[in-house]
Amino acid sequence: ILNVEQSPQSLHVQEGDSTNFTCSFPSSNFYALHWYRWETAKSPEALFVMTLNGDEKKKGRISATLNTKEGYSYLYIKGSQPEDSATYLCAFPLGYGGSQGNLIFGKGTKLSVKP
Amino acid sequence: NAGVTQTPKFQVLKTGQSMTLQCAQDMNHNSMYWYRQDPGMGLRLIYYSASEGTTDKGEVPNGYNVSRLNKREFSLRLESAAPSQTSVYFCASSELVYNSPLHFGNGTRLTVT
Numbered sequence: 001i002l003n004v005e006q007s008p009q010s011l012h013v014q015e016g017d018s019t020n021f022t023c024s025f026p027s028s029n030f031y032a033l034h035w036y037r038w039e040t041a042k043s044p045e046a047l048f049v050m051t052l053n054g055d056e057k058k059k060g061r062i063s064a065t066l067n068t069k070e071g072y073s074y075l076y077i078k079g080s081q082p083e084d085s086a087t088y089l090c091a092f093p094l095g096y097g098g099s100q101g102n103l104i105f106g107k108g109t110k111l112s113v114k115p
Numbered sequence: 116n117a118g119v120t121q122t123p124k125f126q127v128l129k130t131g132q133s134m135t136l137q138c139a140q141d142m143n144h145n146s147m148y149w150y151r152q153d154p155g156m157g158l159r160l161i162y163y164s165a166s167e168g169t170t171d172k173g174e175v176p177n178g179y180n181v182s183r184l185n186k187r188e189f190s191l192r193l194e195s196a197a198p199s200q201t202s203v204y205f206c207a208s209s210e211l212v213y214n215s216p217l218h219f220g221n222g223t224r225l226t227v228t
Contacts, residue, residue, distance in 0.1 A: 032214050046216030102173060105157035
């Protein structure tokens with residue numbers, strides 16, 4: 001059974017702190033690794049889709065790295081702001097072609113940023 | 116562009132009742148998906164449609180049927196609702212390429228009593 005693990009489950013930081021969290025996924029049959037940001041009462045929004053080992057992607061203060069050989073990805077947030085408060089999900093597709101959206105999601109890391 | 120639109124936003128059903136959740140996307144995406152979100156669980160795939168005319172089961176298909184009506188629309192039907200189907204349902208769409216992200220609708224909160 002394929003499993004995607006995220007840690008920590010939740011994180012409380014002060015405004016201005018930098019933080020990071022981890023996603024672990026199966027290292028075999030790798031196609032891509034997705035990161036989504038999910039604010040309360042909204043729907044998940046894609047942050048990154050990463051496909052290459054060693055890949056690093058950045059969007060404003062948020063960046064992510066990928067290690068496909070050992071099966072992990074890190075998400076970093078630099079100088080956290082209250083508006084960064086959300087649950088961050090990673091997901092691993094079971095295939096490609098029509099199956100690329102057949103994603104196994106982790107349970108997420110819930111980030112709370114205190115002003 | 117509206118993106119992915121789901122209706123209804125909220126629904127309460129009694130056990131045994133049926134209903135259809137509607138989903139439409141205006142991004143010309145080939146692939147569409149239905150996920151459910153339960154407390155303490157990750158999003159889980161119910162059914163997906165890789166392209167118009169095809170549908171496949173996901174991780175938790177029991178108790179559901181789907182119809183890909185055309186390229187834009189993908190509906191999810193509960194024939195005989197059960198309390199275990201109380202959940203938040205999300206429709207999503209994506210392009211038919213391996214590195215395409217999912218675009219989610221705003222969700223339907225369903226309660227079965």
